[in-house]
Each structure stands twice: as structure tokens, then as C-alpha cells.
Amino acid sequence: MTAQDVKQQGVGASLLRKEDDRLLRGRGQFVADIRLAGMKDVAFVRSPLAHARVNGVHVPDALRERVVIAEDLKDVKPIRAVSGLAGFKPSDQPILAFEKVRQVGELLAMCVADTRAEAEDMIEAVDLDLEELPAVHDMLAARKPGSALLHEEWGDNVFLETFVDINFEAALDAPIKVTREISTARQSMAPMEGRGTVAVWDKRMEQLVLYTGSQMPHIVRTGLAECLGLGQHQVRIVSPDVGGGFGYKGILLPEDICLGWYAMRCGHPVRWIEDRREHLTAGANCREHHYIITGYADRDGKLLGVDCEATVDSGAYSSYPFSACLEAAQVASILPGPYDFPSYRCRTWSVATNKCPILPYRGVARTGVCYAIELVMDAIARETGLEPHEVRLKNLVGPEQMPFDNITKKHFDSGDYPEALRRAMAAIDLPALRARQNEGEPDGRLIGIGQAIYCEQGAHGTSVYAGWGIPMVPGHEQATARMTPDGGLELRVGVHSHGQSMETTLPQIAHEILGIDVSRIKLVHGDTEYTPYSTGSWGSRCAVMAGGAVATASREIAKLAKGIGAHLLQAKPDQVELVDGRVVGPSGSVSLQEIAHTWYRLPQNLPDGVDPRGLEATIGHKPVRDSGTFSYAAHVAVVAVDPEMGDIEILDYVIVEDGGKLINPMVVDGQIYGGLAQGIGTALYEEMNFDASGQPLASTFADYLLPGPTEVPAPRLDHMETLAPYTEFGVKGIGEGGAIAPPAAIGNAVNDALKGLGVELTQTPMTPRRVLEAIGKAASGKAGASADMTAQGELA
Amino acid sequence: MKPVNFDYARPKDVAGVLPLIADDSRTVKIMAGGQSLGPMLNMRLVQPDLVVDITGIEELRQVVETPDAIVMGGCITHADIEDRRVPDMTRGALPAVAGGIAYRAVRNRGTIGGSITHADPSADWISILSALGATVTLRGPGGSRSVAVEDYMLGALEADLRPGEMLVSVSVPKLSVSARWGYYKSCRKTGEFAHAIGAFLVDPERGVSRAVFGATESRPIVIADARQLLGEGTATEPGRDFDSRLAGELVEAGGMSDPIDRQTHVVALRRAIQQAGSA
Numbered sequence A: 001m002t003a004q005d006v007k008q009q010g011v012g013a014s015l016l017r018k019e020d021d022r023l024l025r026g027r028g029q030f031v032a033d034i035r036l037a038g039m040k041d042v043a044f045v046r047s048p049l050a051h052a053r054v055n056g057v058h059v060p061d062a063l064r065e066r067v068v069i070a071e072d073l074k075d076v077k078p079i080r081a082v083s084g085l086a087g088f089k090p091s092d093q094p095i096l097a098f099e100k101v102r103q104v105g106e107l108l109a110m111c112v113a114d115t116r117a118e119a120e121d122m123i124e125a126v127d128l129d130l131e132e133l134p135a136v137h138d139m140l141a142a143r144k145p146g147s148a149l150l151h152e153e154w155g156d157n158v159f160l161e162t163f164v165d166i167n168f169e170a171a172l173d174a175p176i177k178v179t180r181e182i183s184t185a186r187q188s189m190a191p192m193e194g195r196g197t198v199a200v201w202d203k204r205m206e207q208l209v210l211y212t213g214s215q216m217p218h219i220v221r222t223g224l225a226e227c228l229g230l231g232q233h234q235v236r237i238v239s240p241d242v243g244g245g246f247g248y249k250g251i252l253l254p255e256d257i258c259l260g261w262y263a264m265r266c267g268h269p270v271r272w273i274e275d276r277r278e279h280l281t282a283g284a285n286c287r288e289h290h291y292i293i294t295g296y297a298d299r300d301g302k303l304l305g306v307d308c309e310a311t312v313d314s315g316a317y318s319s320y321p322f323s324a325c326l327e328a329a330q331v332a333s334i335l336p337g338p339y340d341f342p343s344y345r346c347r348t349w350s351v352a353t354n355k356c357p358i359l360p361y362r363g364v365a366r367t368g369v370c371y372a373i374e375l376v377m378d379a380i381a382r383e384t385g386l387e388p389h390e391v392r393l394k395n396l397v398g399p400e401q402m403p404f405d406n407i408t409k410k411h412f413d414s415g416d417y418p419e420a421l422r423r424a425m426a427a428i429d430l431p432a433l434r435a436r437q438n439e440g441e442p443d444g445r446l447i448g449i450g451q452a453i454y455c456e457q458g459a460h461g462t463s464v465y466a467g468w469g470i471p472m473v474p475g476h477e478q479a480t481a482r483m484t485p486d487g488g489l490e491l492r493v494g495v496h497s498h499g500q501s502m503e504t505t506l507p508q509i510a511h512e513i514l515g516i517d518v519s520r521i522k523l524v525h526g527d528t529e530y531t532p533y534s535t536g537s538w539g540s541r542c543a544v545m546a547g548g549a550v551a552t553a554s555r556e557i558a559k560l561a562k563g564i565g566a567h568l569l570q571a572k573p574d575q576v577e578l579v580d581g582r583v584v585g586p587s588g589s590v591s592l593q594e595i596a597h598t599w600y601r602l603p604q605n606l607p608d609g610v611d612p613r614g615l616e617a618t619i620g621h622k623p624v625r626d627s628g629t630f631s632y633a634a635h636v637a638v639v640a641v642d643p644e645m646g647d648i649e650i651l652d653y654v655i656v657e658d659g660g661k662l663i664n665p666m667v668v669d670g671q672i673y674g675g676l677a678q679g680i681g682t683a684l685y686e687e688m689n690f691d692a693s694g695q696p697l698a699s700t701f702a703d704y705l706l707p708g709p710t711e712v713p714a715p716r717l718d719h720m721e722t723l724a725p726y727t728e729f730g731v732k733g734i735g736e737g738g739a740i741a742p743p744a745a746i747g748n749a750v751n752d753a754l755k756g757l758g759v760e761l762t763q764t765p766m767t768p769r770r771v772l773e774a775i776g777k778a779a780s781g782k783a784g785a786s787a788d789m790t791a792q793g794e795l796a
Numbered sequence B: 001m002k003p004v005n006f007d008y009a010r011p012k013d014v015a016g017v018l019p020l021i022a023d024d025s026r027t028v029k030i031m032a033g034g035q036s037l038g039p040m041l042n043m044r045l046v047q048p049d050l051v052v053d054i055t056g057i058e059e060l061r062q063v064v065e066t067p068d069a070i071v072m073g074g075c076i077t078h079a080d081i082e083d084r085r086v087p088d089m090t091r092g093a094l095p096a097v098a099g100g101i102a103y104r105a106v107r108n109r110g111t112i113g114g115s116i117t118h119a120d121p122s123a124d125w126i127s128i129l130s131a132l133g134a135t136v137t138l139r140g141p142g143g144s145r146s147v148a149v150e151d152y153m154l155g156a157l158e159a160d161l162r163p164g165e166m167l168v169s170v171s172v173p174k175l176s177v178s179a180r181w182g183y184y185k186s187c188r189k190t191g192e193f194a195h196a197i198g199a200f201l202v203d204p205e206r207g208v209s210r211a212v213f214g215a216t217e218s219r220p221i222v223i224a225d226a227r228q229l230l231g232e233g234t235a236t237e238p239g240r241d242f243d244s245r246l247a248g249e250l251v252e253a254g255g256m257s258d259p260i261d262r263q264t265h266v267v268a269l270r271r272a273i274q275q276a277g278s279a
């Protein structure tokens, strides 16, 4: 192999994705593709009410054997995800509800039949005796005394309240003070593939086997075993191809436990494939934040302080393993974003409501936080009369300050934030756009320019999560590397790919070190039976953690191979080197293939003292510092707003991202595109509304709008590659970033477009109706009781 | 989301359908493209004993040209019209509107008869066909009758189908060479149902000037003589003097109480009219 070939496959190569060969041909294997002999289908009886006392669940005698109800599960423990943060109130999420239901869609019974349609027929025969209670649907009202209570024993509806004050008083005299009420809608994660599980008791292995699309198979195993009272050796989780996860597929669901319990007793496999209605109304909620935030600045736009009250609607239960407070409590620590300022105060509430639990979604908490702080930065810019990017440049942490501990003690590892913003702004022609904006569009639309910048902490480890005290704290990430007798390589990792391309990128890392052709490197993941323990794929951690582990294990293989190679070359180990897949010594060279062949098939040719570990290594890895990598990006959006219809069109979108060393730049671009699409969803389309009785109002994609290909512009991408100082190759986690900034960048662009009308939108999604309402409100505010309610004076 | 168990029939002609749908001892549902009925079955909003698939009926797939109209069988698909397998006598109006319905996969199956019978106020055919002055022909135990499209729709999801009746064809008047039309729909994303529709036809030779506010809460609001809205606007610039105030009053009188809905509908119609001018 030539040096040229190495570059085409190793770290930094835009190698085509290995997994695409099967995925793009429709030959993947997802949970719903799995067929086991005798398998039966499951449908759940779900609560039609958001909050009710359960007086009875009556099953006709003829069906009783094939219906599971709460009293059957007496020995099963509820799901309990605690947090070690002081004052956190845990909840017990029942597997099947008994005393009370606390959300629409909560499980009351499980029906088993030959087909899903027949199982749904059975649902109609189950009689529910529910006594409706007042629903808690508004997180702000839920905080107030006198609200109905979800968990009566708490005395209020607050999972956790946090407070931080860092020299806040000092900001109070600032000459500029802007206060905004800002909110992001509740969303549904909506991966292409929903949840699904096939459960079967393996008699030979004496194991409960769950096939379930999971980002975190090992965590699911631990949680499931604990609820069912099994030893963890008695549970095997197999996660096949996963059609998107975004956080939803990390969560331990009551459905899984119910299926597992039944599979242990019924003698045949059972499966549940979540349908879209279940997904939208009962499962995958995320994002709902509310902020009252004040920015304090001087007249030059220098930020002097931030004060914030943030509330997160955490839903009915604390979900496993991330708990109910991950979002809100994180808000306090990440709200300062990439800005350097001296005074800060933040109070947060994680509030229980009669909605499904809030789950960590791509960009966890950061999307809301970025929207809040970046809207405030633009408001300060308008107040000072400066260009928004000038205000940002005055406040961004500078490259000369790196590494930098910010006001909440986040350790920024590296980077040049101002440069990212300057480059993104250079990509658009601001003076020309301002001139065009002043002139006005021929079609009457209003154009605006918006920007947002954020940092994404990825792969944060033990030191960070020990403080949270949730059921899962990441330690060393392990990988196994093992040469095969023909000179190929197997890599085993406990994380799981749900779109991250790890079947390609992790072999690229091994190739970089060992020179083995990527086509001969097999990634084994998604099966607790075959992989080392791991907390799994979340928090933009796989490239840094699993990638680091693969690098470490590959180096170990290199060392072992050199030992054998040195012997074959009659040289000393320190006289040989591994170059492009060959061990080279003073007198000649030997390929890894020959080395593997010798170890496995011709051991008679090895000396007695050969290292008995052979060509296999399992080894743990942690970055030099585990406080996380800090990738970041500047997003700039140019939009046109139709003031008559309220429509928003994205005319141009620029992203300048710094992900440190890019293992596979094409894969990084793909992650950014996908994240951008979701961010645009947050900004303009997606909204899971509830009525006052706690009923979800969107149960199909006709009501829950996702952006499609025609709604997502082709962004212009540029990369900076400031190497991370603490990780292998200088890699930083980037998986979530694309989804973080778009609401802020687009929101600021919309507000820039509408500034002449005195209009500011501070709520996502920015729907046409919200645009028109805001315009109408501003106009009526300006014109008093004038009849001219609209921008164009169309109507009385 | 699986339908209840139902029987299925696929008659070869309309005569084979009529006795099936006349049987009131069981719930019978006609299925054309299935693009609206399918989801309703899956969500169990309809739970029929029998589904009668009418897509195998030759008569319903036929197009007949008369001296002043084009008559399409009820099972002509949106794609048939978009691709001009149905000859266009509307100066491009029908193919253009067809191409903007949903996504191609839906257009391949969805039918014109199914769409107007489903009577979703936000759908496209009901609005443009009302503007063009189309009629539908229904056949039942008592024979055939024809009604104007806008009268066929009684309200949201409610068509004027009497027991045992089905829609067999849609008749669209041929436009004169000097006719102009405009169609503007407001929706948030490609393939989404509309939030506001404006449709406009001016055909001076036939003495027609019709305007429609569509995607209302219920039936489209049809302005049979749109000249009142146009003021002194000329044929090439019909939107110049568009009377927004009067238009607002008309939609309000049509039952639209929300001011933002009124604004978007008035703007949609104004833009449709402007489009007709620039055609």
C-alpha cells in the first residue's frame, strides 16, 4: 500500500460510508425487519386522559390470558431515575399505571395477538374506569401554589430548582438593560424509525434477549435487569440498524420492560413496533423551555451581566437514565455560551406536568439556551445601534484566552470563536445586503440578516457527570481490537451508531494506526454480548471516546504485532517499525497478514516467550482531561419575510464550524446538514401543542410539521480545524451542533427583517400566524386604536 | 394504527357498485385513490364492513370532450391531469394546480372525485373547480343528477351524496382563448394542505368573472361576479384596483371571524388576481 492510499482511508479522509451500501439499497436490518418463529404482536392500552385516578382496568375473561395489567407486574420495579443534585425529587414511573395516570398515552395494559391489528381489536374490549383529575398543562402555572399536583407526596410540581449567583449585583448599574420573555415549543423527536422491540427468552442461554433500536444498549440492559430483578448476565440487548435516535433511543421505556416480563413467561417472542401516533403523542417529547432573561451591557455593547429565570417542562416522570432535570439544570451552566462577562445569576425549575417525560434531544438544552442568549445579544445590538456581529465580537472569548474557564467554570479547551464569526460574516456581503434591505424588495418582502454562535461541549466524562449523580456516569471508554487469522481486524465498541457513520469512521482510525485496509476492518457494535460496557452514544461523545479507545487499542495491537514481527525478522522489538501495514526491520519486512497467520495458524514458529496476549487487546480510554471538548460554530442566515402572509424563506445559510480534527470531513458535513434540518424544524415548523386538559394536539405528520427537502436550503459550509488539546488526533465532538444554532440565527434574521415595524419574535416555531400576530400587535401598539391593523393596511 | 377487519370488493362497472353501496345493513365505504380513506381506516376513524374499490372501473377512468366542456371520470388522478394525459381546456389551470397537490406519490393515486367527495376545505380541487364553474355528476338508485362543485360540498368533510349515490364524473367548462386565471395557495411546506387559497377566473368572451376564497373552515366562498372586487382594473392589470376592504367584508360575511385568516385570504385572492394579469 502506498502513502497515497493511506491518506485516502485514514483520519482526515472523506471516505464513502461503508454502511451506505446496505442502508441506501434498503437492505438494512431494523427491529421491524426481524422475524422470529412464533412471534406475536403487541398493542398497548394507553390512557386517553392526561391526569386521572385509575379505578379499574377490566379485561374480559376470554382475553385475560393475553392481556397484561398492572396487578400482574407486582414484582416488577418502577423506573426510577434519580439525580444526585440537592433537592431533586424522584418519581416512580410505573410499568403499567395503577393508582394514577399522569399523561395521555401512559400504559395501562398490554394486549398480545397474532397481528398488530388483532391486538388493536383487543384494546377496544378492555374497559377503563378512569376518574379525571385537573390536568397540569402549563409549566408556569404548575409552579404556582394551588396548582393540581402530579406527585402529591412532593407538595409541589417541581422536580428540581437550582440557583446560581456569581457577582450578579455588579451588573445592576449597567446603562443598557434588555429583558425578554423567550420560549421554545415542545417538540417530538421524530426519527424516521420509531421505537420498537422484539423480546424473547433464549432457553439455551437462559437469557432474556431484547432486539431494540438503542443508542445505549448497555444502559438499557442495566435498567431493564434492575426493574425485572434479573442478573445482568441474564439479559442481552441487541440493537440492530437504528433509523435515527436523537436521544429518544437512549431511554429505557416501560414498553420494553413489559415485553421482557411477558417474554420470560409466554414461551414465544413478542414484539412492539411503535406507530407514529404513539411516537408523537405518547413518547418522544423534548425541548420545551421558557426564559425570562435580562442582558446588561454598556453603551459600547460590552456585556456586563446576564440574569435569567428558566423553566423547563419536564413532563410527568423522570426518565431513565438522564433524569428529569438534565435540561433545566444544564441551562444554568451553559447559558453564558461563548461569551466572557463578569456577572451572572440564574434560577431554573424542572417542572412536572401531565405530558410525556421530556427527553434529551440532539443539542440537549443548548438549542433553547442559544436561542435565548443570542436573541438578547441582538436586542443589545439594536439598543446600542451597533451591528450584531460587532457586539458579539466584543464579547466572545478570544483565542488568546484559551484554554479558558468561563463564568460557570466550563473549561473551553481551544478555538478561535471571533474568527469563526468573522469568516461566516465574510461569506455574506453585509454592506450589499444592508443596501438591499434599505431599498426594499420588489415583491414587498422584507429581508433580514441573523447570526448565532454557540459552543457544544462533547464527550464530557466522569468529572462532569459524577456531579449530576444520575444512574449513568461515563468512565473509561473501552474498545476491543482483534486481528483475524487472515490479517483483518475486528473492533468492538459499546457505543452504537444511529446515523453517526461509525462503521466507517472508527475503522478509519484503526487504519491510520495499523494501515489495514478499511474494507477489512469490521466494527462490531450494538450487542451487549459482544461489546465492552459503555454508556453509549449520546453527548457528541463517540468520535472522542470510542474513537480514542479504538486508537488506544489499535496502538496496543501495533505493539503486539511488532513483537511478533520482530521475532520473524530476527530483530529486536525496538528495531522494528509499523509502516503501512508492514512491520519493517533492519533486514526486511513482514506484513500484518503474515504476522496474524503466524500467531493463529503457525504458532510452532513462535518462540516460547511470545507475548501471550496475541493480537487482541481490550483497553480503556479517557482524554487527558474529561471536562469535554468544545466545538463551536457561527451560523448566519439571510431570510425574506412576507409581511402579508407571514411566510419566512431562508435565502442563504452559512455555517463556519470548528470540530477540531475531522476524522471524515464528509461525515461531519452530513452531521451538520442533518442537524441544520432539525434546527430549521425547531425554528419554523415543529410544535407539539397540548390543550388545557393535557391532550396532545398533533397525532400525525399532517399536524406535526417537519421540514422536508424543499424547506431546507443547501447551506454553505466552512471548517476551521483547531485541534483539541486533550483528545486523540485533536478530535472534538460535533454530532449535535447543527441543531443548536438555527432557531437563533433564523430568529435574529427575522427580527432584523421586521425591525422597521418594531416587531420582535421570541417564540419558536416562528409560524406565519405568529409573525402576523406580532406585526399586528406592533402596528396596533403604534397606531393606538387605528383601524389599520396590518402592515400593508389591507383590512379593517 | 391498523384498520378493523373489513371485506373488499372491486366491481368492474358502476352498475356493480350501486347495489353494494345501497345495502344499508352494513357500513360500506367507496375507495378511490385511498389517500384520504387510507389514513382514516388506519386511525379507525372509519370502521367499514365493506370497502368497494372503484379504481378498476373503466368508465371512471375515461375523459370525454363535449363542445363546451371536458368531462373526466371520477377516478382520474391528479397525476393524469398534471401530466396532461387529460387534454387541458383550461389554459393550464388544472395541470398547474394538480402539480401543486401534495407529493407525487399522492398524486399518482389520489383522484379528483375522491378529493371533492372527501370535501376537505383545504384541498385544491374544490377551490379551483369552483372558480372554473365545474359541475359533478352523481349516479344512484334514482338515476343521475348534476350539481355545481361548490354546492356538492356541504361543509367540512361532508358532500351532498344521497344514500346509494356515487360520483361518476366532473365536468369542467372549456375556457375561451382570452380567458385568464390565477391561483394562489398559502401553505407552510411543500405538500401541506393550504391555510388560505385564492382562485380567480376572468373569461370576458363567456361573460365570466369568478373569484374564490378557499381553505376556509368550511365550503369555499365563491364570488360569482368578481367585477365588484376589481374596480377599474384592466384585463392586463386586474389586480391594480383590487378592493381589499370589500374583500375583507365578503370573507367576514362568509363566516371568517379571525382577522389574520381574513388577511391571508384576502391577500391570497389579490395575488391570484395579480397572477391572472401577468399570465
Ligand SMILES: Cc1cc2nc3c(=O)[nH]c(=O)nc-3n(C[C@H](O)[C@H](O)[C@H](O)COP(=O)(O)OP(=O)(O)OC[C@H]3O[C@@H](n4cnc5c(N)ncnc54)[C@H](O)[C@@H]3O)c2cc1C
Pocket (backbone or CB within 6 Å): B029, B030, B031, B032, B033, B034, B035, B036, B037, B038, B054, B074, B075, B100, B101, B102, B103, B106, B109, B110, B111, B112, B113, B114, B115, B117, B118, B122, B123, B124, B125, B161, B165, B166, B167, B168, B191, B192, B193, B194
Ligand atoms: C400526505 C398527503 C398530502 C396531501 N396534500 C394535499 C394537498 O396539498 N392538496 C389536496 O388537495 N389534497 C391533498 N391530499 C389529499 C389527496 O389529494 C387525496 O387524493 C384526496 O383527498 C382523496 O382522493 P382519493 O382518490 O385518494 O380518495 P379516497 O381516499 O379513496 O376517498 C376519499 C373519500 O371520498 C369517497 N369517494 C372517493 N371516490 C368517490 C366516488 N367516486 N364517489 C363517491 N365517493 C367517493 C371515499 O368513500 C372517501 O370517503 C393529500 C393527501 C396526503 C396523503
